[in-house]
Amino acid sequence: EPEVTQTPSHQVTQMGQEVILRCVPISNHLYFYWYRQILGQKVEFLVSFYNNEISEKSEIFDDQFSVERPDGSNFTLKIRSTKLEDSAMYFCASNRNPLNSGNTIYFGEGSWLTVV
Amino acid sequence: AQTVTQSQPEMSVQEAETVTLSCTYDTSESDYYLFWYKQPPSRQMILVIRQEAYKQQNATENRFSVNFQKAAKSFSLKISDSQLGDAAMYFCAYRSPQGERDDKIIFGKGTRLHILP
Numbered sequence A: 001e002p003e004v005t006q007t008p009s010h011q012v013t014q015m016g017q018e019v020i021l022r023c024v025p026i027s028n029h030l031y032f033y034w035y036r037q038i039l040g041q042k043v044e045f046l047v048s049f050y051n052n053e054i055s056e057k058s059e060i061f062d063d064q065f066s067v068e069r070p071d072g073s074n075f076t077l078k079i080r081s082t083k084l085e086d087s088a089m090y091f092c093a094s095n096r097n098p099l100n101s102g103n104t105i106y107f108g109e110g111s112w113l114t115v116v
Numbered sequence B: 001a002q003t004v005t006q007s008q009p010e011m012s013v014q015e016a017e018t019v020t021l022s023c024t025y026d027t028s029e030s031d032y033y034l035f036w037y038k039q040p041p042s043r044q045m046i047l048v049i050r051q052e053a054y055k056q057q058n059a060t061e062n063r064f065s066v067n068f069q070k071a072a073k074s075f076s077l078k079i080s081d082s083q084l085g086d087a088a089m090y091f092c093a094y095r096s097p098q099g100e101r102d103d104k105i106i107f108g109k110g111t112r113l114h115i116l117p
Helices: none
Strands: A005-007 A010-013 A019-024 A031-037 A043-050 A053-057 A065-068 A075-079 A088-095 A111-115 B003-005 B010-014 B019-021 B024-026 B033-039 B046-052 B064-069 B074-079 B088-095 B105-107 B111-116
Touching: A005 A088, A010 A019, A019 A031, A019 A088, A019 A111, A043 A065, A043 A075, A043 B105, A075 A088, B003 B088, B003 B105, B010 B019, B019 B111, B024 B074, B033 B064, B033 B074, B046 B064, B046 B074, B074 B088
Parallel strands: A010 A111, B010 B111
Antiparallel strands: A005 A019, A019 A075, A031 A043, A031 A088, A043 A053, A065 A075, A088 A111, B003 B024, B019 B074, B033 B046, B033 B088, B064 B074, B088 B105, B088 B111
16 A cells, blocks of 8 residues: 655754655655644644645744655655754655545654754 | 544553544534544554545444544544554544645544553
8 A cells, every 4th residue: 555655764953953854745646744743742734735835834834844845756844943842753644636525644654853 | 713622631441342532523614524543652643534524324444433423523433342452542633625725634632542451
């Protein structure tokens, strides 16, 4: 079964450093997402991306965050200057076609980011 | 705005017994989708079951079934014949119907399920 894959699985970075989290969505999917889960808390929506532009973003997704689909397969989340509170599990997800109602959003295994 | 509430932070069930996890939600929409996701210690998000609001019949997937009460805005998950591998955090989630722009999934805070051998 096709999967959403994420790299790295775990990254430790110093505060103020830039981090890029990478995702390979399922190949025929059109919508892409990033979610965040701070330890012990619920999963929170960050951003959705369609047709090479941001479709929707939450208030968490401030100017420190950016997303990009640099080629036909990868979908990246960049945090420009990490803060301690950015420590969380970051989930990438993808969806085939939202106009085909009910399509499931598939999640990757997550990238655990620790900012020290 | 839509909200999802899971009132049980933790639950325990004896192996082979049945357990029900509660979820309520708030929305003004008439058509939407509801999901239960499982997050084991590996922290992967795994879809357990899905329900379309326009369907009156409760969704079932093997040992997992839901009790969908649209008027009450309730969406509980029943796990029958609980197994040790069912131990995980379970998230209830809501998603709006689709238009030209996709819409996000809104998650509840989760219920941690312990399976007692």
